[in-house]
Amino acid sequence: MPRQNFFILLVVVLFGLFAALHLSIPNRVLLDALRLVEREALEPVTEEELIEGALDGMLSRSPYFPYTAYLPPDEEEAFEDEIQGVYAGIGIGHMAFDETSGELWFTPIYDSPAWNAGLRFGERIVAVGGEKVDGKSIEEIHDLLRGEIDEPVRVSVRSRGDILRRYGGDEAETDGAVREVDICRAQIRLDIVAGYRRADDGSWIYTIDGKPSIGYVRIDQFTDETVPLFEEALKKLDGEGIESLIVDLRGNPGGFLEGAAGICSSFLPKGAEVATIRSRGDEIQKRVAADGRKKYDWKLVVLIDEESASASEIVAGALGDHRRATLVGARSYGKGTVQALNPLAQGMGMIRLTCASFNRPSGKRIHRQADALESDTWGVSPDAENLIELDDYQCGAAILLTDLRSLPADDLSRSAPMTRLIFDRAQKRDLLETDEAGEPIAETACDFTTPESADPQLRRAVELLSGETPPREEDSSEKE
Numbered sequence: 472m473p474r475q476n477f478f479i480l481l482v483v484v485l486f487g488l489f490a491a492l493h494l495s496i497p498n499r500v501l502l503d504a505l506r507l508v509e510r511e512a513l514e515p516v517t518e519e520e521l522i523e524g525a526l527d528g529m530l531s532r533s534p535y536f537p538y539t540a541y542l543p544p545d546e547e548e549a550f551e552d553e554i555q556g557v558y559a560g561i562g563i564g565h566m567a568f569d570e571t572s573g574e575l576w577f578t579p580i581y582d583s584p585a586w587n588a589g590l591r592f593g594e595r596i597v598a599v600g601g602e603k604v605d606g607k608s609i610e611e612i613h614d615l616l617r618g619e620i621d622e623p624v625r626v627s628v629r630s631r632g633d634i635l636r637r638y639g640g641d642e643a644e645t646d647g648a649v650r651e652v653d654i655c656r657a658q659i660r661l662d663i664v665a666g667y668r669r670a671d672d673g674s675w676i677y678t679i680d681g682k683p684s685i686g687y688v689r690i691d692q693f694t695d696e697t698v699p700l701f702e703e704a705l706k707k708l709d710g711e712g713i714e715s716l717i718v719d720l721r722g723n724p725g726g727f728l729e730g731a732a733g734i735c736s737s738f739l740p741k742g743a744e745v746a747t748i749r750s751r752g753d754e755i756q757k758r759v760a761a762d763g764r765k766k767y768d769w770k771l772v773v774l775i776d777e778e779s780a781s782a783s784e785i786v787a788g789a790l791g792d793h794r795r796a797t798l799v800g801a802r803s804y805g806k807g808t809v810q811a812l813n814p815l816a817q818g819m820g821m822i823r824l825t826c827a828s829f830n831r832p833s834g835k836r837i838h839r840q841a842d843a844l845e846s847d848t849w850g851v852s853p854d855a856e857n858l859i860e861l862d863d864y865q866c867g868a869a870i871l872l873t874d875l876r877s878l879p880a881d882d883l884s885r886s887a888p889m890t891r892l893i894f895d896r897a898q899k900r901d902l903l904e905t906d907e908a909g910e911p912i913a914e915t916a917c918d919f920t921t922p923e924s925a926d927p928q929l930r931r932a933v934e935l936l937s938g939e940t941p942p943r944e945e946d947s948s949e950k951e
Contacts, residue, residue: 501525522819534841535825538810543820550823554726556661556692560617561585561624561654565874566609567867569595573605574629575612578874580659581673585626588654592878593631597649600624623655664700665689668876677708679717685936686711686769689719689873690734693726693782698733705737705767715770715936718786721800721869721928725781728759728809728829735789736761738771738796744832745789748809756827759785771796772932775851776861780804788831788851797935798853800928801860805839805850857935859928869926 505521526541533539542550549558562583567576574595579585596604599615607615618624629649666675667687679685686708690697708716718734725731728746735745739761748757773796775787784803790796809827814820828838831851839849852858861869933939 519819526819526822530822533825535808538806538808538823539825540823541820542812542823544818547821554694556663556694556696558617558659559620559656560613560659561588561626561656562659563590563596563616564877565870566596566612568604568609573603575604578877580661581669581877581879583659584654584657588652590626590628590652590654591631592875595629595631596626597629598627618656620656620658623653626652626654628652661691662877663690663692663694663697664704665691665877666704669879671879673879675704677704678711678713679933682933682937683711684714685933686713686716687719688716690723690783692723693730693734695727695730697726697730701734702737702764709767713769715772716767717772717774717929717932717936718796719774719929720779720783720787721774721776722778723780723783724778725783725806728782728785731782731785731789732759732761733764734786736764737767738790739793740766743789743793746785746829746831747834748827748829750827759829770936772935773798774928774932775800775803775853776866776928777801778804779851780806784837784851785829785831788833788835788837791851792832792835797857798851799857799859799932799935800853801858802852803837803850805837805843807837807839807849857931859931861928865927869928872926 505518505525508516508521509518523541523543530536530539530541562580562585564578564580566578568574569576572595574597576593576595577590578592579590596612598604599612602615604612616624616626627649630647666677666689667679668676670676677686677688679687688701688704688708690701705716728748732745735743739745741761741763743761745759745761747755748759750756771790773787773790775783775798779787779800780803784805784807787796787798787803791798807829808825809829810823811826813822813824815822828836830836835848837850839847843849
């Protein structure tokens with residue numbers, strides 16, 4: 472062997488020995504386990520499968536799981552779509568099982584493939600792709616409805632005609648017949664910013680019915696488009712001369728921090744603190760502040776609930792701490808951490824890593840640790856006089872009314888008679904409080920065609936902004 476090649480080989484061998492000697496004991500154990508399973512397991516397992524499993528198991532032990540998690544390559548695209556408020560499907564919104572038949576009540580998303588194929592609120596899905604929905608979970612049905620763009624799926628749908636006739640609606644529709652509808656999947660883009668209800672032409676109306684001086688904007692998620700869409704709605708409301716505004720963040724899981732800062736910047740002076748981002752050791756990494764965009768000085772109410780999380784909590788916390796908005800609803804979720812997406816080598820996917828936390832301008836922490844007590848400081852909560860916690864029945868009614876208002880006015884008027892039946896059925900699922908005779912108790916019974924009776928949180932917001940009623944007399948301590 473030539474002397475030059477010998478020296479090259481010697482360097483390679485010595486480098487390998489050096490690396491092996493300096494491999495930490497945990498790394499050696501992991502490598503030994505990997506090779507052992509590859510070599511001797513009864514069923515063959517690929518190295519890629521083992522590494523994915525190891526990453527998944529390792530990150531699931533994080534105290535911030537499931538926010539810290541491993542995303543395999545086949546889930547990357549779906550995750551990116553989720554945080555942008557898009558997915559491939561036919562456009563079915565909220566769903567709930569009918570206890571009697573096992574069929575599925577649903578709300579079609581306006582102008583989606585489902586809507587354009589003629590599916591309407593009050594109908595029931597019987598089967599998807601030939602598979603009956605009875606006995607399946609909502610998640611399983613979501614998987615059946617979603618798929619590749621331009622790929623068709625057959626949905627079996629029971630007409631709402633018998634219900635409309637029974638409850639005083641249109642008698643022209645077929646009596647509860649089942650029809651087969653082939654629907655081509657498409658990219659569904661959710662209404663991440665919405666108004667109070669739709670007009671006949673499908674556009675949003677951003678003022679409360681009967682209260683033209685009160686604006687209403689619902690934000691369902693914080694994506695790249697949230698701030699420009701929100702600003703567009705505010706500009707329209709400004710032109711209509713409103714005096715006050717309700718920003719509805721209920722059910723909003725959060726999203727991009729920049730979106731939260733942008734929303735706050737429409738109401739706070741330039742430089743006002745929105746949140747502080749803290750890294751390991753509780754060191755301040757960044758102070759997020761309002762920028763210099765156009766400010767609106769309307770009287771402001773922000774609606775939050777137990778599902779308002781992350782960026783929603785930043786907005787509610789900042790506007791509440793600066794006394795710029797009155798908070799109404801229930802204590803928020805308590806998700807006060809920042810995640811970064813870290814691509815892995817060899818196309819192995821990504822690690823979504825919790826790398827920082829954020830605090831409110833008041834210094835209060837938002838994040839709720841796994842062992843946190845109700846008495847601990849976390850989340851964002853309205854003052855006691857505006858703390859209105861809803862039971863499952865009331866939550867369902869509020870969601871139902873929000874769904875109905877997202878439909879054009881013409882369909883809304885034809886759908887209203889069915890809401891009574893749907894919640895009659897909910898009674899059988901223990902979502903409705905009843906007396907011994909099985910009749911609804913007066914305090915929980917409501918008229919489902921009006922938000923005032925079915926959505927007490929929204930009612931309270933309207934009362935505060937219109938000055939119709941005095942504050943509720945309750946304990947004044949803040950529940951945080």
